[in-house]
């Protein structure tokens with residue numbers, strides 16, 4: 526398989542390239558089409574590299590690739606990138622799963638999902654479109670990660686949990702059994718979420734407490 530990375534500025538592109546290498550796949554190129562406005566927190570975005578491909582190259586016919594993968598971590602930015610490609614008539618989004626990950630045969634994995642190394646996805650879990658799961662995270666059985674959800678590294682999501690669309694979960698956080706996290710909510714790194722979380726809120730700590738309501742999504746983008 527030959528992969529084209531779209532939205533290449535985030536450093537996560539390097540992680541996706543490692544996944545491709547472990548699979549024996551090829552890296553066909555990187556298109557930089559991140560949103561141009563300054564992010565509220567630009568720390569995870571490198572400078573523009575003029576060597577990267579442009580969106581026009583995707584439809585030029587001059588590139589040899591089978592599937593596209595979206596690189597950005599913030600759920601709302603991945604949605605912007607997905608919508609740009611759909612507007613160009615491009616929808617060959619692949620499913621990129623690291624060979625060291627274990628995904629239950631009864632799990633459902635939608636278009637555009639990426640799963641990094643050492644992830645475990647349990648029985649009857651549902652991963653909706655463009656979910657991104659970082660390394661060493663665990664998704665419990667009968668849990669649903671809705672569209673564009675992002676799990677940072679080392680996250681534990683227990684069984685029968687629902688993370689609604691656009692939720693971002695920071696590194697090392699835990700979400701316990703049967704909790705629902707509302708759409709576009711943000712779970713801080715290391716939080717232990719024991720109760721339902723309202724949409725658009727930010728929760729941190731153990732047990733997790735709401736420190737902000739009515740956020741505008743992780744890094745200022747909603748799904």
Ligand SMILES: CC(C)(COP(=O)(O)OP(=O)(O)OC[C@H]1O[C@@H](n2cnc3c(N)ncnc32)[C@H](O)[C@@H]1OP(=O)(O)O)[C@@H](O)C(=O)NCCC(=O)NCCS
Nearest residue numbers: 598677678694695696711712713714715716727729730736
């Ligand atoms: C939760 C998070 C998104 C908040 O970022 P932010 O909007 O810039 O918020 P602030 O830094 O202004 O923090 C707000 C308050 O919450 C506290 N806080 C922030 N993150 C916290 C966390 N993870 N645990 C406990 N407290 C936290 C801050 O100390 C601050 O408290 P104060 O108001 O008493 O000073 C961020 O801290 C975080 O945890 N990001 C996760 C990043 C990550 O794991 N990425 C993985 C991809 S590699």
